[in-house]
Amino acid sequence: MNYLLSKDEMDAAFHSISMDFKCYGAVEREGEVVFDRVNSFGGISEERSRYAPKEFLISRNEDVLVLGTQDRKAVFGVKSCDLKGFYIMDRQILGKDPFYTEKRRNTLFANFVCNEPCDGGFCSSFGGPVLDEYDLQILREGEMYHVMVSEKYDGYFSSFQREDSSYFTSFKEEFNRKAEPLQVEGVEDRMKWDSKLWKEYASRCISCGACNFSCPTCYCFDLYDEGGERKREWDSCILGGFTSSSAGNIRNGLDERLRQRFYHKFVYFKRSKDTYLCTGCDRCVEDCPVDIDIKEVITHDYSGE
Amino acid sequence: MLSVQGVGEGPISVASGAGRQLLFTIRDIGTVTSKLKTSRYVGVRGPYGTSWPWKEYDEIVAVAGGIGIPPIRSLIEEMNGAGRGKDIEVLYGARTPSDLVYKKELKDWSKSIEVHLTVDRGEGEWNGDVGFVPTLLKKVRLSKNAAVFVIGPPLMMLNTVKEALSIGFKADRIYLSLERRMECGIGVCGHCNVGEFYVCEDGPIFNYSRVKEQRELFL
Numbered sequence: 001m002n003y004l005l006s007k008d009e010m011d012a013a014f015h016s017i018s019m020d021f022k023c024y025g026a027v028e029r030e031g032e033v034v035f036d037r038v039n040s041f042g043g044i045s046e047e048r049s050r051y052a053p054k055e056f057l058i059s060r061n062e063d064v065l066v067l068g069t070q071d072r073k074a075v076f077g078v079k080s081c082d083l084k085g086f087y088i089m090d091r092q093i094l095g096k097d098p099f100y101t102e103k104r105r106n107t108l109f110a111n112f113v114c115n116e117p118c119d120g121g122f123c124s125s126f127g128g129p130v131l132d133e134y135d136l137q138i139l140r141e142g143e144m145y146h147v148m149v150s151e152k153y154d155g156y157f158s159s160f161q162r163e164d165s166s167y168f169t170s171f172k173e174e175f176n177r178k179a180e181p182l183q184v185e186g187v188e189d190r191m192k193w194d195s196k197l198w199k200e201y202a203s204r205c206i207s208c209g210a211c212n213f214s215c216p217t218c219y220c221f222d223l224y225d226e227g228g229e230r231k232r233e234w235d236s237c238i239l240g241g242f243t244s245s246s247a248g249n250i251r252n253g254l255d256e257r258l259r260q261r262f263y264h265k266f267v268y269f270k271r272s273k274d275t276y277l278c279t280g281c282d283r284c285v286e287d288c289p290v291d292i293d294i295k296e297v298i299t300h301d302y303s304g305e
Numbered sequence: 306m307l308s309v310q311g312v313g314e315g316p317i318s319v320a321s322g323a324g325r326q327l328l329f330t331i332r333d334i335g336t337v338t339s340k341l342k343t344s345r346y347v348g349v350r351g352p353y354g355t356s357w358p359w360k361e362y363d364e365i366v367a368v369a370g371g372i373g374i375p376p377i378r379s380l381i382e383e384m385n386g387a388g389r390g391k392d393i394e395v396l397y398g399a400r401t402p403s404d405l406v407y408k409k410e411l412k413d414w415s416k417s418i419e420v421h422l423t424v425d426r427g428e429g430e431w432n433g434d435v436g437f438v439p440t441l442l443k444k445v446r447l448s449k450n451a452a453v454f455v456i457g458p459p460l461m462m463l464n465t466v467k468e469a470l471s472i473g474f475k476a477d478r479i480y481l482s483l484e485r486r487m488e489c490g491i492g493v494c495g496h497c498n499v500g501e502f503y504v505c506e507d508g509p510i511f512n513y514s515r516v517k518e519q520r521e522l523f524l
Contacts, residue, residue: 097493193520220495223488225313235494243496245486246334247459250499250521264498272501 001154003147004163007042010138010145014041016156017074021108024056026077035075044077046112046140052082052216052283057089057103063229067098074108080129080137081121081281083111085216087133091273093219099232100219108153113139113171117179122280122295124179130172139171146171182298184276188267192302193259202255204290209236211261211284211292217277237261262297306490307331308348309340316487316505319352320375322382330375330406353490355510357480359384362452365393366445366474368465370438370457374406376482377456381414390417394447398423398438398461402431419446437461439468449473454510456482459523466513479513483522 005013017023018039025038026045033047035056056075086109093100114129123129130137130148137148146167149157212218213234220242222235235242238257243250251257269277278294285293307329308314315337321328327349333339341347357380359365365384367377374397384393395414399405402424414420421441423434434441438461445451453474455465462481469479485497485504492506500519502508516522 093493096491097489100493219493221489221493222496223314223494225308225311227311230308230310230314232494235496237495243486245484246338247484250485260498263500264495268498268501 001149001151001157002163002165002168003149003157003160005145005147005157005160007143007145009160010147011041013147013156013160014076017108017153021072021074024073024075026112035077038076041076044112046077048079048114048118049077049082052085052214052281053078053109054082054085054216054218056107057086057100058219058221058234059099059232061231061233062099064099064223064232065230067102070102070106072106072108074110076110077112078109079281080111080113080131081123081126081279081283082216083109083134084123084126084128084131084279085281087131088217088269088273088275088277088279089219091275092269108135110136110138113137114175115140117175118282120282120285122179122182122282124176124280125181125184125298126276126278126280128280129175130168137168139168141167182280182295184298187276187298188270190302191263191267191297192305195259195300195302196305197297197300198255198259198262201258201292202253205238205254205258205292206290207238207240207254207257208289209238210287210289211294212236212238214283214287216279216281216283217265237264258292262294265294266297306348306350306353306487307337307341308350309337309344310346310348312340312344313337314348314350314488316490316509318376318379318509320378322379322386324386325382328378330372330378332372351490354505354508357383357454357510359389359393359452359454360387362478363392364447364451366396366442366447366451366453367393368396368438368442368453368455368457368469370397370461370465371399371404372406373456373458373461373482377454378407378410380454381418385417392447394419394421394445394451396421396423396438396441396445398425398436398441400425401428402433403428421445437464439464442468442472442474450475450478452478452480454480454482459484463523476517477512477514480510481513481516481522482510483508483516485509 024035026033026049027036032050033045139146220235221232265277306314307317317329320330331338369377421444427435453469455462483504487497487505488494490505492503497504
């Protein structure tokens with residue numbers, strides 16, 4: 001359902017949500033936007049957080065021998081590029097990874113829809129910034145808030161003024177006109193195994209793994225024992241030991257590991273899950289110390305090589 | 306998955322047939338396996354992934370190299386248990402005679418089924434075949450409609466597939482057991498990816514036709 005709310009009404013809706021959920025929001029702390037506990041709607045930042053909110057569902061490091069009960073959390077101020085990451089990861093890990101699944105089912109995410117395309121970001125290439133799947137999407141127009149809410153959470157808004165979906169529809173059309181989406185469709189057929197890109201990237205890449213950590217769709221992790229705990233920790237397919245086993249290492253070369261990262265995102269995941277493992281957030285580009293640009297992987301002229 | 310608490314986990318296949326006491330045959334080769342033999346307690350998690358689809362075929366040729374034999378032991382026990390022990394032929398090779406695992410079992414199996422052995426290098430009293438495992442395929446008595454189950458080192462599997470196809474076995478009846486770094490076992494952690502497949506979940510046993518286009522199939 002779609003609703004139109006004033007600032008005071010948003011405060012009221014937030015208040016009723018906070019009766020059932022621990023509320024988190026994007027807030028500025030020491031010059032960086034991070035997620036922290038919030039107790040009112042007014043203080044939540046519309047700026048994108050420094051890091052994707054992946055940690056709400058996948059801890060950087062946790063003991064997997066104990067599956068505790070999960071708090072119900074509502075997270076406000078998530079941007080659609082980051083939020084879409086969860087819907088993409090769902091296709092591979094929801095229902096299988098018990099930690100992710102429990103947290104996913106107990107977390108409400110509120111998408112703060114960006115009013116303007118950002119520098120570098122290309123969410124409109126992957127269906128953003130108004131998503132087809134959502135809990136709650138909030139689009140501010142001056143002092144008013146257009147709200148799109150899923151059936152599951154409709155109860156928190158049903159007493160407010162309803163509107164049709166035309167505002168979101170025309171907003172999205174206008175956004176796309178400004179953002180100029182990349183030609184992503186068919187990249188899985190265009191990409192080349194022996195492309196010169198992989199070696200070129202490998203000559204610059206320092207294997208830091210920042211691209212994986214900043215990515216809202218990278219879900220790979222390492223399992224290891226430490227003391228009495230068996231831990232899961234974010235892992236990176238760019239690191240040399242990622243595939244090493246007693247049988248050998250299938251991807252000894254850094255160029256092979258970089259190729260794997262991009263093939264997983266644009267070829268393999270598309271084949272198995274019918275979607276790309278990328279949301280156009282541009283975080284990997286921003287955080288890459290050697291300026292490897294995933295947009296080039298999409299737009300590169302492979303046939304001209 | 307077998308684990309030693311405080312050390313870690315590793316993917317280990319079951320070497321015994323269904324309904325029997327769990328048996329694992331392990332080579333001491335890494336961090337976890339080196340501690341398994343001295344640990345009082347061993348953690349077991351699973352089973353995960355696919356198994357040999359022997360019930361779908363009238364005849365089975367099982368080809369194993371090196372430490373790949375334990376899952377074949379399990380297969381033989383399964384088939385014997387179902388009264389189908391006569392429908393399998395076993396081809397097994399190792400580097401040297403002393404590297405052959407299950408010497409007692411090999412003798413027992415030979416009494417009722419065809420078992421062909423080979424070693425890369427003969428030594429001691431060895432008077433059997435010397436040569437790589439794929440050369441044994443020519444000795445198989447079962448028909449070319451038999452399913453071929455292959456497990457072993459990457460190069461051995463690659464050459465076995467080539468040889469099997471060249472002498473008339475069918476690509477869609479060849480099965481490979483792939484080995485990769487497997488950590489979670491449930492198709493999430495991402496270390497065992499081969500193309501769009503998760504070896505731990507979609508495999509480890511794959512129909513060759515399903516994966517033959519994969520560029521990273523053999524190491």
